[in-house]
Amino acid sequence: MKLVTVLSLIFSNALMFCLAAVGVSSKSVIEVRLSESITTLDKELYKEFVHINASSTIQFNIVNDVNVSFIVFQVHSHVYNVTLYNNTNIEGSSVSGKNVGLYSSVRPKLDTFFLLNPNIIDLKLFVSVQGYGNKDPIPGGCNMEFPTPISPFMRTTFLKDYIFVDAAAPRYYTDMHCQNIDNVVVDFYIMYLPEHNFDSETYFDGIQKMMTLEKIIENGDRIPKTAFPMRRMLSAYPGTGAIYVAVAKDVQNPNYYSIYVPNHHYACMPFDDGDDSCEIIQDVISKLICASLIFLGLFTCYIGHRFFKTEMFLFGVLSGVVVSYILISIMSDLDRPALLLAATSSGVLVGILWLIFWWYYGLPIIAVSLPALNLGFLIASIVYSKLPGDVVMLQVDYNFWTLFVLIMTLTCVFLVSMAFVTNVLCCAVLGAYAVVYALDFYVGSNLKYIIINIVRRATVPKFGMAVLMVPFEWKDALMIALWVGLAISGFLWQHFHNRGRPPFPPPPRGGCINLPYYGTLSSRLRDEVESAPSDSVQTQRISYNENTPLLADSTNTNERKYISEFLS
Known part of the structure; x- marks a missing residue:
């Protein structure tokens, strides 16, 4: 008997040692008392930060003291995934991720929720409970793709150039079989976090600002509808965090609504070791080009017209780089350094050819047309960045590029009639933007996406369906002020510095007669002869x-x- 007892003790100790070695989780219990009053715009019944130990579980017992029909229990983690399940951790009753939530009806009774931290570090989490009435739509109640039967949470899928935000269809309160999903409309909202700020406190503050309808309307921007009612496709801005949330509203009475569990993404992986996807400038060639743009932009902005032949070469290079980058991206699958090197080489060749054209023919109107087209390209890109994303007609590539080229052409036709002023204006505006474009990479603002989104539209399949919604923070306002200041000062300086000079230099090879130049020459000769x-x-x-x-x-x-x- 004693031998059996000793063996049992040894076996028990060995079993406990093995379980501890594999990290069996400990469990703590938290009582969640739903006793807050519900208002029209605020249905958050409980919110609290909790700390969970590594490889442990927290049990949440819900005590309901308010009159609600169902609740959405949600948990938010900043960096690491957690698992949330109700009653038993079986398939169809659990969900894993950073922003998770589960539905529970009050009948016959509210579920007991369990939160598992499978990581080897302690975590700080934000827990919230939303309560809804019997006429509010059930978020994710008509789910067909998500892992749980009722899925009130959202999912974000990040690709290189865009982000997909998905939610399961809601259910109308009387539509038990999801026959009339048109009775509920779903609006998606987005709120950008400060650019390149990966701090956990900033993240949790952003989540709390998108928890209630009042805060969502105050802090978020509605994402325009696309062809898919429960999906939004947005252009990616790596390093700029965003909070996404969806609101399901009764079509007949918008006061009946429910809010999905907010989701979050940085459009990159800032916490993965060795992942530099949050840094747009990753290679040596990109850094060299970016640094060169600052000096070439200042040169063009302030003295570009004075050195007319150099200006012609630079605008030829600019046009060649943009066109070559787009064509090479479409026809091949080169990595970024090789693509930039090939596009730059092609751009230099185009610049040389354009300079040769001026050398032999010297037509000022034709020479100025290229800078005017570049300015038209920039104006058309700005118009595109400000277009609403729900213009279905412009999602068709043919319609979009027709409008884009039309804006470029009209800009060029309008400006070339004033050859001298146009050339100075193009030098000032485009040179200033080149400086701002380069500084934008170092400052972390988003003016560079005026051009990047156009390149994406030309090279990324189906990008026409993406909603742009470029972030605008104080850094962007500062860069716009710098752009305007450089452009105005550059235009005034060049206009003043060239006062009394011939508008354009004579072509090196003679070429065609430059009428403005020779008109000034005739006037000067007449004055000389008369005096x-x-x-x-x-x-x-x-x-x-x-x-x-x-x-x-x-x-x-x-x-x-x-x-x-x-x-x-």
């Missing part, structure tokens, strides 16, 4: 016509010499 001594100017009237060479029949030796020296 010259009378004995140096012949009063003989000479008859000229279209067949008379410029210097032919000029019997005034001094005038011929002056003109020859001036033209040389």
